[in-house]
Amino acid sequence: MAIDLSPTDRFADRHIGPSEAEIQQMLQALGLTSLEALIDETIPEPIRTRHALQIPPACSEAALLEKLERLAAKNAPFRSFIGMGYYDTVTPPVIQRNVLENPAWYTAYTPYQAEIAQGRLEALLNFQTMIIDLTGLELANASLLDEATAAAEAMMMLRRLTTDPGRNTFFISETCHPQTIAVVATRAEPLGVRIVVGDHRAFTPGPELLGVLLQYPATDGAIYDYRDYCAQVHAAGAYVVVAADLLSLTLLMPPGEFGADVAVGSTQRFGMPMGYGGPHAAYFATRDAFKRQVPGRIIGVSRDADGHLALRMALQTREQHIRRDKATSNICTAQVLPAIMASFYAIYHGPEGLRRIAERIHNLTRVLAAGLERLGYRLRHKHFFDTLRLDTTPAEAARIREAALARRINLRYYEDGSVGLSLDEATTAEELETLLEVFALGQPRAFTAAALATTMESGYQGPLARTSPYLTHPVFQRYHSETELMRYLHHLASRDLSLVHSMIPLGSCTMKLNAAAELMPLSWPAFMRVHPFAPLDQVQGYREMLDQLEQWLKDITGFAAVTFQPNSGAAGEYTGLLIIRAYHQSRGEGHRKVCLIPASAHGTNPASAVMAGMEVVVVQCDENGNIDLNDLQAKAEAHRDRLAALMVTYPSTHGVFEPHIREICDIVHACGGQVYLDGANMNAQVGLCRPAEYGADLCHLNLHKTFAIPHGGGGPGAGPVCVAEHLKPFLPSHPVIPTGGSQAIGPVAATPFGSASILLISWAYIALMGAEGLRRASAVAILNANYLAQQLEHAFEILYRGPNGRVAHEFILDLRPFRRQGITEIDVAKRLIDYGFHAPTVSFPVAGTMMIEPTESESKEELDRFCEALRRIRAEIEEVLTGWADPEHNVLKQAPHTAAMVASDHWEMPYGREKAAFPAPWTRTRKFWPAVRRVDEAYGDRNLMCACPPVEAYAV
Template sequence: MVNLEITPTEPASTTVLAATDSFVNRHIGPNRQEIAQMLSILGLSTLDELVDKTVPAAIRLERKLNLPPAQSEYAALTQLKSIASKNKVYRSYIGMGYYDCITPPVIVRNILENPGWYTAYTPYQAEIAQGRLEALLNFQTMIIELTGLEIANASLLDEGTAAAEAMSMSYGLCKNKNAHAFFVSSGCHPQTIEVIKTRAYPLGIEIIIGDHHNFDFETPIFGALLQYPATDGTIYNYREFITKAHQAGALVTVAADLLSLALLTPPGEFGADIAVGSAQRFGVPMGYGGPHAAYFATKDAYKRQIPGRIIGVSKDAQGKPALRLALQTREQHIRRDKATSNICTAQVLLAVMAAMYAVYHGPQGIKQIATRVHQLTVILATGLKHLKYSIESEPFFDTLHVRVGEQKAKTMIETAQKHHINLRFLDDAAVGISLDETTTLQDVIQLWQIFAGQDELPFTVEEIAKSAKFEFPEALKRTSDYLTDPVFNKYHSETELLRYLHQLESKDLALNTSMIPLGSCTMKLNATAEMIPVTWPEFGKLHPFVPLSQGEGYQILFQQLETWLAQITGFDAISLQPNAGSQGEYAGLQVIRKYHETRGDKDRNICLIPESAHGTNPASAVMCGMKVVAVKCDKEGNIDLDDLRAKAEKHSQNLAAIMVTYPSTHGVFEEGIIDICNIIHQHGGQVYMDGANMNAQVGLCRPAEFGADVCHLNLHKTFCIPHGGGGPGMGPIGVKSHLAPFLPDVSLVLGQLTGEQGQWQDTIGAISAAPWGSASILVISWMYIAMMGAEGLTEATKVAILNANYIAKRLEPFYPVLYKGTSGLVAHECIIDLHPLKKRADIEVEDVAKRLMDFGFHAPTVSWPVMGTIMVEPTESESKEELDRFCEAMITIYEEAKAIEEGKIDPKNNPLKNAPHTAEVLICGEWNRPYSREVAAYPAPWTKQYKFWPAVGRIDNAYGDRNLVCSCEGMDAYKNPTP
């Protein structure tokens, strides 16, 4: 009898089910026959021959990666479920900005678990991203109205980094150039203070932590940060402090709990210049720390300094209101080392969830939730007072500072944990209790019983409720309206919200529609099996500061993932804390800086960066207190080794690092990478490798072995965490052993509930607000690696390189491929030169990008890293059929441009200049264009089988910047703006 049983550790290839149960075959798009056909077109016989001609022999890995055998989807999910079961999901009343909440099922199923939302990319092509742009506009409007400020961005990474961005913005805006100090209230959340310290240090900013009541303003400060309510729950009236700060020339940032603002006076109404915080409790699970959408709001006067993304209202070619990214979109690529922030994304998926939470509940629903939480907290406090405990956080919203007696706090916390409850350690004599949306009256009774030390209570709930006082002091009460726009007042039934979400989704092109061939962005399959564990409660309902014993499953997952990533990259240590690629860059450079400092090399502050580098690279270097020196590239797109040697020699005594992307930003495996690393090391510098293009390395070469000292890994690229419409992401860093002592600190979590906080002596400090960044989405990368195994990961890399070369080969007769390696091949992406179209037919890159929408494709990366080009990265997940469709679309566009050149089509009124074509333009009104409706709408055969319709025509970007509106009111009022 044949044994068909498959164990989690058994390679699928050794079983009779291998053909149907192998995840590798599901992840990799082309089948064996298609791979052979593509290789034949390239004049090659095998994938190994392709690798030999593409990847320099000197850096190629001669052995297989030492990873566990590939598992089936079922087996991997089973193993991960076993790991998840080791997490202990207690009731956590810890607070500190993290709360259990109720995610409406309609939002879980239709956003969080919906590939139409989570596989979309950052909305750079706004015409096919109107759905998530509208959802983000809702988010901005929600933040503007709740905070009482005039402008908000589309979200940041977490509350800690948002506060740090506010500090940086305040520093840049301060007119007193002698002010280098930033005041931070001791009432701020501890993790926020830690992130602030980390970000301030390399910029030479002095952090003053103290009681805002006692600060005398004798030391010049450029800004201040206040918590509202304070971390122990106390609500302060900050008006007097803010007045004094403004008199001293400082800007004031208020970190405000978003739910509390439904009841409390908003920061903008009592003088705050900036408001930051987290939208986590608006329906986003805690997830052991993330991902969550932070918010950032400020005054209109500072709209050009605000970090991150802003969604603005403009108009399309027909004058119809249309949304787009406004103002400083990707400012790093424009300003580079003059950029004020390295943030190049947002937490889009989570911001969408938070916005829809507000849409679903509406202003009355949000107020009802806030009121219920507050009233339960008042009832709890009243009962504790009857039990002779002192409440030291009055007035409060949802958090109590409970005095329990000297040396009794740890005992109280341990007693609560026996009942599967987590309280917060404040000091030896006090604990904190934070209630939330999920808290019930029975939970309050259980807390009373724990503090009473017995089940029998000396009072009834009814008696306590009668004596409780629920009113806030008049000065703290909110009197202004919020969430007044119709969008927050019409979708309160599930039927209506479901249809609204579907309407928005249908306006967005995501990976469930077609290939998104963005160079350097690696839009590969986000497999359903990888996504399923994200919504398991064992991962989603853990507070980030629970005792480590309650997160045993997470710790196992972290340890395994770190081991696997170290094996893949060759590095000795991994930090999972950076919660975005930009934060990985920052963390890596900070580690290098700290390394030099501990060796007495405090003057090493020069960072060499190739001219072709990602714009975030120079921005990150400046944020780390480094000076950027650009290195030239040669005509082949490689780093100019002569210029590098000269720059390294010139700055030898001060050289800190080089930032290099590999394969290069130009899509080529540079032959000189070992020489590049050696040159830097010879002059005492360190090599930072930007891991954006790691998808071309996995299983073929390891950065630590050819000279990199530190590298960040975009888990949302190479390791399958979805882009989520522009976020979330993760950017862990790997380092060699000599840099390991300086990795980001997690000591806050180790002692937060015990009072035994340690501090690593050499650490750079905290990079994100949570110890392991956006922990809950690490399960995605764990699943990907577990299901692929060493051979699968290596095969995927080879096919990624094959797909890119196949596209380059097919398009080369029509479009020049700008850069190639020594064998005439590219890496996993290729740069297609569109300058000939400009010369012959006056066709711009933008025209090609918009016309591709008519074919049902998202454009590749446009005009970067070289103006007038597109950078194409098909990834290994796309089939040959899809690659051929894209190539045929590009060839058709070439023929349309050729027809313009030959005078067969009007040079101004043609399918390229008028693209994209909406259904409204084609159907409504007179058709007076010199080409047919069919050419406009159905330029390729497959578009007649399935047509993705752009929601709006080509958007007027300049108009939107000249008339900035970034809230919902603009969608109607903007049709006739005031001149």
């Protein structure tokens, strides 16, 4: 046997859970001899690709880290004072180590099962409290994607609130960040909202006005007093949105006090590195009267079955998979992990600490301003927080740029020749001296920054100084030592079930391994301290990574080009539909606005279509869960002249590879439409079939699913869009860094490459897996799902299967037959908690069912444990069905069981404590205790409280 010189430690063997022996055992249980035989029975032959992935051979984790180090070295570590909403910050190491780098936080799922998500929910409630306090408004959500899209969501909310169709103009102050102006304009155009950009001081609100967007402080640093202007807008019957720098609000009057109806912004400078553009949690605050129109998620205070305080996602009927085209937004993935980090940053520093940070930044800026005036420069604005704009000539600006670059410094250069700069938390006294050297342009200075500082009084002394208190809740007072914060972080983490405990078998969500090596670069300064608007020649490492990732995704999907700008899956859907819309308009067919969407589609699909200005027409499914070809044909023909697109998920949300997908695409193309593929289920396709080959025109990819970016408790996500050749010209542009095609749509996110830093994770995943590993991962994901289905089919009905009796990478367990005896899918979901598992996806896409997806990362042992839990639950259901167990006081209806309940001196249940808490052998050695009993969903909505309750509310 020849010597094998390749590395012995192959990452694919670490990522893929079942061993070779376990794979053979599972295949034998299915009556098969090979993975290829399973794939042949699962994926229709005409769909199978003959293309061999052109991805480099897999590398080891050690080799990967060396490659990442070489990429990092290609990023020039210039110091950026560009501002525009992005600033260097200091991430407290205690938060970096215990949250950002802690899988107990980053592998958790969206808190749909509140009983096992109380830690995340508390952290998000803290976030909402922080936003409410700092903005002076009454209600906040639990984060949005970025500041620009949050401003766009505000415009959309105001449009929903306005009953007068004549109010169709949205005014944006020219002092807003340019990326925000551009993103809002993109969002407004398909909705028919007229955008006017100009000087707010010269714009008179009229009867046509819907609302206005103001920046506070302005993009160039000016602090405007908007009080009178807000009164004018309100007198005209319109609304005011203020995009506010959150840190400045520790010193400045909050927007809620001077008349804002909505405040939006970014929490990036609360300890979250720039990361070449993200992810960063945006905030959204508004008035209580608008609570049912707020986009995204709101965390609310409710109570559990014992009446104890419990947290949950409030107003859940607003969730997009339920309301579909009536949804307030298509936002599905928020920025939960960055929001949590921002909340802990505020908790760690407390109100006084945040004020000290803000005052130091402002003091440094005042000292610099004084020095610049001593050098002969004229400041554009007298009052500022952290940003200065200098009136210079183009020739002066060119000399300043040359001097700055020579000292590895980036400044902001305006089109009129003026120069700007923004200071931040990381700014040092030494950097002030360097900046003064830059602006001195080689001339001697008779002063130093340090000397100037001795002559100036500390603190903010401009207009609109804040007088109201903030962050007064005890949670912001208690945890200022690292010891106390560390304990609080671990206390909250212990209240959440994540992948560190057990598999999370959520259909359509792909909770696979997020490997430590893939995440390591997220802590490297060479990647994380990069400003999103840094010159391209300073980010060659990032550009090389993006170029390689684009090539790999093109190869995997068969498409011709990729945009990374969409920073969530839902944003990818929206972007894809805008591209289709632009394509039709370029051909003189702008009237094509009908979007066909199967009844089985993700709820974000119809919401995205409405946002893109399309009309949703639902296509029915047949008894096998497939798209009804006759209904599709009829509706495509009926709308032939106006058909824009079909949105289709493949394999279907029902968990099968529909055999007629090519025919489906042909029907739509024959009627002049384009086929948009929702790539949520790409985990069953990589290396096995390619969307471009079976007829799709474009697709988005959920990198936080198939390509290993962690869910982070509900975000961050990434939703790049891959397009065919004829759609390349329409890829999105950006107003600061050139991107997109020759006929580009407007930007869909604040930064040109979206949440660029987390794209490193997917790049690393593909590099570690290689072509063979990626293909095997898809095959094993399908194997694991089919094995589970085969093991459970005697206890439960499997709702849909393919023509050969196989499921895809997920399947639907039908629990509807038990409803007649009062047992629901919710009862099963809560009882699974007692067994140590997160429930599968509940009541989607079919009410009364569970959708199960094991992924390729789970071992046979874990799969068998999950099967055993469900079989035991089936036996418990039978006890109720036969009358042996009480219809209400049984282990299913009373689940989950907390430690406090089981240890109580009072036990009144007709079943034993052991059966309640230790229903399977493994629960004795690896028990996960839920923090609360079953949460009362309705109570929290009837009594909405979305800020931290007083301490006495926690008393039992």
